Amino acid sequence: MEIPRDLAIERRQGSGPQFSEPVERRGDWNDGSLTSAARRAWDQKQLGVLIDGNERTVARGLGWFSIGLGLAEVLAPRTLERFLGIRHHGFLLRVMGLREIASGVGILTGRRPSDWLWARVGGDVIDIASLGMALSSETAKPANIGLACAAVAGITVLDMRCAQELSRTNDAALSARTIEVRKSIQINCSPDAVYKFWRDFQNLPKFMSNVESVETLSDKCSHWCVRGPAGKRIEWDAEITDEQENRLIAWRSLEGAQVENYGTIRFDAAPGGRGTYVKVHLQYSPPAGIFGARVAKLFGREPRQQIHEDLHHLKQIMETGEIITTEGQPAGRARGTSWKYDQAVRRQVDSRLDYQTSAA
Amino acid sequence: MKANCWYGKGDVQIVDVSEPEILNSRDAVIKVTSTAICGSDLHLYNGLVPTMEKGDILGHEFMGEVVEVGNEIHSVKAGDRVVASFPISCGNCFFCQKELFSLCENSNPNAWMAQQLFGHSPAGIYGYTHMLGGFAGGQAEYARVPFADVGTVKIPDGLSDEQVLFLSDIFPTGYMAAENCNIQPGDTIAVWGCGPVGQLAMKSAYMLGAERVIGIDRFPYRLQIACEKVGAEVLNYEECDVYDSLMDMTGGLGPDACIDAVGMEAHMPGVIGAYDRVKQSMMLESDRPHALRQAIMACRKGGTVSIPGVYGGFDDKIPLGSLMNKALTVKTGQTHVQHYFTPLLERIQNGDIDPSFIITHRLPLDEAPHGFEMFLNKQDDCLKVVLKP
Numbered sequence: 001m002e003i004p005r006d007l008a009i010e011r012r013q014g015s016g017p018q019f020s021e022p023v024e025r026r027g028d029w030n031d032g033s034l035t036s037a038a039r040r041a042w043d044q045k046q047l048g049v050l051i052d053g054n055e056r057t058v059a060r061g062l063g064w065f066s067i068g069l070g071l072a073e074v075l076a077p078r079t080l081e082r083f084l085g086i087r088h089h090g091f092l093l094r095v096m097g098l099r100e101i102a103s104g105v106g107i108l109t110g111r112r113p114s115d116w117l118w119a120r121v122g123g124d125v126i127d128i129a130s131l132g133m134a135l136s137s138e139t140a141k142p143a144n145i146g147l148a149c150a151a152v153a154g155i156t157v158l159d160m161r162c163a164q165e166l167s168r169t170n171d172a173a174l175s176a177r178t179i180e181v182r183k184s185i186q187i188n189c190s191p192d193a194v195y196k197f198w199r200d201f202q203n204l205p206k207f208m209s210n211v212e213s214v215e216t217l218s219d220k221c222s223h224w225c226v227r228g229p230a231g232k233r234i235e236w237d238a239e240i241t242d243e244q245e246n247r248l249i250a251w252r253s254l255e256g257a258q259v260e261n262y263g264t265i266r267f268d269a270a271p272g273g274r275g276t277y278v279k280v281h282l283q284y285s286p287p288a289g290i291f292g293a294r295v296a297k298l299f300g301r302e303p304r305q306q307i308h309e310d311l312h313h314l315k316q317i318m319e320t321g322e323i324i325t326t327e328g329q330p331a332g333r334a335r336g337t338s339w340k341y342d343q344a345v346r347r348q349v350d351s352r353l354d355y356q357t358s359a360a
Numbered sequence: 361m362k363a364n365c366w367y368g369k370g371d372v373q374i375v376d377v378s379e380p381e382i383l384n385s386r387d388a389v390i391k392v393t394s395t396a397i398c399g400s401d402l403h404l405y406n407g408l409v410p411t412m413e414k415g416d417i418l419g420h421e422f423m424g425e426v427v428e429v430g431n432e433i434h435s436v437k438a439g440d441r442v443v444a445s446f447p448i449s450c451g452n453c454f455f456c457q458k459e460l461f462s463l464c465e466n467s468n469p470n471a472w473m474a475q476q477l478f479g480h481s482p483a484g485i486y487g488y489t490h491m492l493g494g495f496a497g498g499q500a501e502y503a504r505v506p507f508a509d510v511g512t513v514k515i516p517d518g519l520s521d522e523q524v525l526f527l528s529d530i531f532p533t534g535y536m537a538a539e540n541c542n543i544q545p546g547d548t549i550a551v552w553g554c555g556p557v558g559q560l561a562m563k564s565a566y567m568l569g570a571e572r573v574i575g576i577d578r579f580p581y582r583l584q585i586a587c588e589k590v591g592a593e594v595l596n597y598e599e600c601d602v603y604d605s606l607m608d609m610t611g612g613l614g615p616d617a618c619i620d621a622v623g624m625e626a627h628m629p630g631v632i633g634a635y636d637r638v639k640q641s642m643m644l645e646s647d648r649p650h651a652l653r654q655a656i657m658a659c660r661k662g663g664t665v666s667i668p669g670v671y672g673g674f675d676d677k678i679p680l681g682s683l684m685n686k687a688l689t690v691k692t693g694q695t696h697v698q699h700y701f702t703p704l705l706e707r708i709q710n711g712d713i714d715p716s717f718i719i720t721h722r723l724p725l726d727e728a729p730h731g732f733e734m735f736l737n738k739q740d741d742c743l744k745v746v747l748k749p
Contacts, residue, residue, distance in 0.1 A: 188454050274454060308472060316466045319452040321385070321432070324469055324484075324506055328383050329496045332365030332375035333415030341411050341490030345469045 055165040059113045062159060066104030066120060073097025084148065085141035086134045096130075099123055114166035117159055124156035178260075179286055181303050184279040185311040189318045191267040191276045195246045197318060198265060207313035207323070209347050210306060226259075234258045260285045278314070280307060309344050323348060362749065363417045363500035364728040366487075369407030372418060372729050380496060380504035385432035388508030390444065394521040395422035395498045397731050397745045398446075398529055399555050400670045403624060404488070405732050408640075409672055411473060411491040420446035420486040421528040422498025423521060426508075435509045442512035444505045445697035446529040447483040448495065451510035462694035467507065468493045477673065482694050499728055501749040513701035516709070522716040522746065523708055526560070531715045532700035534560025534621070537668035538568050540691035541617035548572040550606060550615035550658065551592070552651035554582040556718045556744045557668055558621035562590045563713055565619075574615065576602060578627065581741040589717045598629060606658045614660040622651035623669025639676065646673025656682050667692035718744045725749040 073080060074097035077090040103123060106116030131149050134140055187194055197203050201214040201222050212225040212233070220240045228234040236257035242250035242264075252262035263282025270277050284303075316323045327349040329336040337345050365375045380389050398421050403409050423443040426436055436442065449456050449464035456464050464483035468474060473491040474481035484506075487497020496504065505511055515524050534557050541549055549565040551558050554577035562573045575586035575594045583594040595605050606615060624647035627633065632650065639645035655665050656679050665688055683690070707713050720743040723731050731745040 186454065188452060188457070305472065312471060315453075316450075320450045320466050320507075324450075324467060325383050326469060326494050326496070328381060329504060330361070330363065330377040330380050330500070331415045331417060331496060332363065332367070332373070332377055333413070336496065338413040338416075338490050338494055341413060341470060341473065342494050344472065345494075 055162050056113075058158065058162045059107055059117060059166060062117065062120065062155075062162060063104045063107035063113070065155070066100045066107065068104075070097040070100030070102075070104060073100060083141075083144055084131075084134055085139045085144065086137050087139060089134075092130075096123075096127070114163050117163035117166060120159045121156060121163060124152055124159055127152050128156070178283045179303055180281075180283045181307050182279075182281050183304070183307050183311055184277055185315055186270055186275055186277055187315045187318050188275040191269050192246045194276045194278055194314075194318055195249075195267045198267075198314075199249065207317055208310045209313070210310075221254075228259070236261075278311065280311065282307075309347075313348070325349065361501035362725055363496075364419060364725065364747075365414075366404060366412055366416045366418050367414050370405060372405065372732050374726050374728060375415075377417065377500070379502050380500075382428060382430045383504065384506055385430040386507050386509060387430040388426050388433055388436055388442075388505045388512065389428040390422070390424040390442065390498075390503050390505055390512075391427050392422050392424040392498055392501060392503055392749045393441075394424070394525045395419050395500075395725070395747045395749065396525060396528075396530075397421075397499075397728070397735050397747070399557060399735075400488070400623070401732070402736050403670060403672070405736060406625065408624065408646075409489050411470075411489045411494075413490060413494070416487060416490075416494070417496040417498075417500055418487040419497035419499030419503075420488055421525065421530065422486075422503055423515070423525050423528060424503070426512075427502070429508060433508050436512055436514070440512075441515045442508075443515060443524055443527045443701075444486075444498065444503070444508075445511045445513075445527075445532075445701070446485055446488075447511075447694055447697055448485065448493065448506050449483050449510050449698060450507050456510070459696055459699040460693075461510070461696040461698040463696075470494060485694070499725065499747060501725070510698055513698075513705060515705075519708065520716070522719060523714055524705065525746065526556075526715040526718075527697075527701060527704055527708075529695065529697065530556045530718075531560050531704055531713075532697045533557050533668050533695040534562075535564040535567075535700055535704060536693075536695050537561040537619045537621065537666045538564035538570075540666040541565065541568075541570075541619065541664050542689075543568045543570050543617065545569055546571045547616040548574065548610055549617050549619065550574040550576065550655070551619045551621055552576045552626075552655055553620070553622035553669065554579070554586045554594070555621065558619070559586060559590055559718050559743070560715060561619050561621050561668065562586060562592045563715075566591065567707070567712055572609075574606065574609065579738055582743060585718070585743060602654055603658050610660070614658050614663065616660050617664040617666060618655035618659045620651045620655045620665065620667045620669045623667075624648060624671050626650040626652075636676075645676050647671045647675045649675045649678060653677065653679055656688065659686065659688055661686045662688070664689045664691060666690075668695070719746050721745045723747055 073093045077093040080093055081087060081089060103116050103120045107113045110116050128149060131145050135142060135145055201216055204214050205211045210227050212227060215223040217223055221237060223237050224235060226234045236259060237254040238251050239254055240249060240251050242248065246267060248264060248266050250264040253260050261282060261284035266279040268277045268279065313323045325345050325348065326342060327337050327345050361377060361379050362374050363377045364372055366372055382389060401418055404412055404418065426438050426440045426442055428438060429436055447462040447464065448467040449461040450466040453465040462483050467484040468481050470490055470493055471481035477491065484493030484495055486495045513527060538561050543549065543565060547570050549570045551562050551573065554575045558575065562575055565573050573592040575583060575592040576597055577583050578596055578598045583596060586592045587594050595602060626648045628650040636645060636648040640648055651669065652667065659665055720741060721731065723745060725747045728747055731747065734740055734742045735745050
């Protein structure tokens, strides 16, 4: 929690890193160009006429409504048949009732009620279609069917609005433009030693398995080559925005970076002479957007996990001189490591191989 | 080379694999002369521990002759006869420096996985799941030993393989279990499970000054070994009520310390046993902790419960009320084997103990699958199987 507070203070004082993307955007609030968050808030106000921003409450109501209607269809299909003036459709009504109950329970208990609400919208359409077909029955009571249609249509609109709104809130959490990662690790060496190792940027590819190379351009500036998702190479220039010897390094990417990023590494002396707490706080805009980050997560390259592994590798290098591996050991299968479980080890080796080939 | 590989529940096979090489600069490669099947290997054999992969070489109890060392290894050289410790430990991290070797921070490349399950990762272990590193094990003709300067002890001439092999795991494990009991003169120690670790824990309890040792099991041959070779009093839990018997034997006080040398696959007659079996087979509970429950209930007030038995996950119906209200101390952990190497080797040299008394079967490596089956089903009065590559 220390880091952002520091950054916030620096920002207010107008010194320290100027974070191009997020800060300027936030600064734009009064200039009429709305951020996506603000636009969302505005949209929400328009929809508010209907559901008043309380989409969760409305969803719960719809959930209970669904269960109630479902129960009626399951328990009293005859009464409904009589009301609509149709015959011999008791079984169908019961099935539709079960569907209603399922979506109701889904809305009330599911992790993503919006999905269940969309299922309800689909169900509503089927209901209206079925009611339309019921009209062709000889015994049909058109007035009652019309009434039912109107009711279902009203509910459909509510279902759709609520589902839309909930989907929007789900995505809101993910659609922030930057990903923020915070990790820390204890290393059994003095802050000076860890700082010194880190400050020599040539060392970074040794423990950051995604980083192919870091070229020092000047005292403050460096050029980074990183393997992005799907093996795509990403490059940028970065500058050190703040530096306190043996304590802290802050950086940000320079204009034109494919992946904008900025952050801080602190080297805090652990209490009682127990080495160093290395604390990383970084933010970046994922290259392929949030979608890319999601896909990356599927393939085990989730940024938090990646940085955790990298820090564990740094710890191993600082404490034992190298990173322990199992790649190349014997096993009663094609490769010594497991595709499923040993990703951390395999990634380390694969990235080293990639680096060698790209260097050659 | 030949190696004993895991292919699934109840399926281990001797397979021809490549020979291990030096992969890190503090590695050594050992030509295995003796290796053993551990009771904890049976948990893998029964498919109860997650993150095993088809083709994993098993075995974490092994010794042999060093054939090659990495360029950072100076204290061990080719030709040395060594025993390897089952935890792999760097010797440099906070925990290794406190001699808590089984908690090493740097030896498990897959630490993140264990972290998800346990909160933090213990050290890497040979042939014991990918969650604990995915290292090739020692039930093979050759084995790679990472951090060989920390993870091996040199064996002086004059001691046989069988006398020292168990320094790799079960002797220190039994010893640490007894040491964790903080034994005082006059103490009574009860030990659940008269398998290899239980036997060595009982023997160690006597070495550390216990007055009485009580062994609990259900196999008459194991109780007989505890009785004859260790000198313990014994209880067969299928023939008596363990709690009542222990109270009878201790004037209602209970044993001063209780050792659970059973772990996750305890057997229990009756309804509670069936309850846990069903839960475990439905993956609703990872372990069957009967021995632990009994140990807590029976332990003297203010006493110690020491747990060398292996547990893997989340357990039900642990009598925490008893633990708290009786002011018990719980001590447990994977064994810090390297910490015990020198003192226990001395014990063996002095003749205080010869751990080989537990060996009942000596088989060539080729017959490892048979050895697993025999050990699991307690056939032929099997207590400990030593394999010779």
